[in-house]
Amino acid sequence: MPHVIVEYTDNIKEEAHIEALLKKINQSLIDSGGVFPIAGIRSRAIELKDYFVADGSEDDAFVHVALKIGGGRSEQELTKACDKLFEMIKEHFADLFEKRYLALSMEVEEFSRPTYKQNNIHKRYKK
Template structure:
């Protein structure tokens, strides 16, 4: 953990450099090695083809990031991570934000160990 899932509307797919965004997101999380083990970091993006924004009268777009992590991290650490991650998103999308209607959002979801199943040998590479 953590995992980042980015949903974005397909009307901006050619302008947002999604691969670069995911790299930047991973880099932010990697910059907190005492909070997240590097081998547990995952990011992925989902292009949305079916959506409606506001009243549908404009070619509005949105990007929503979901940061999922296991419970147990303290509030100041979670705040630092989320603020740095969202600031990076704002910077990444600034050029697009300045020329079209765009909504950016991010949410943090924590979950407990109950009901979570994991097997990961990637961690071994970073020991």
């Protein structure tokens, strides 16, 4: 963990630069000072073709980022890392935000129950 899922409407596909966004998301999490283990970071995007925004009268768009994490971080370090991440997301979409109607959102889900996982990527980052 963490896992990041970016949902975005297909009407911004050409201008959203999603691959670059995913790289920036991972780098932001890596740069959070050890809050998240590098080998556990996974980001992916889902292009939405079926959606309805507001009253449907405009060609509105949205990007929703879900950050799913296991427990164990202090509220302070989690807030700092998430604030930094959302600021980066807003910067990434700043030009597009100025050109069209666009809603940006991010949620953080911290699991209270154990998660089941197996990951040998961690070995690469152990010193």
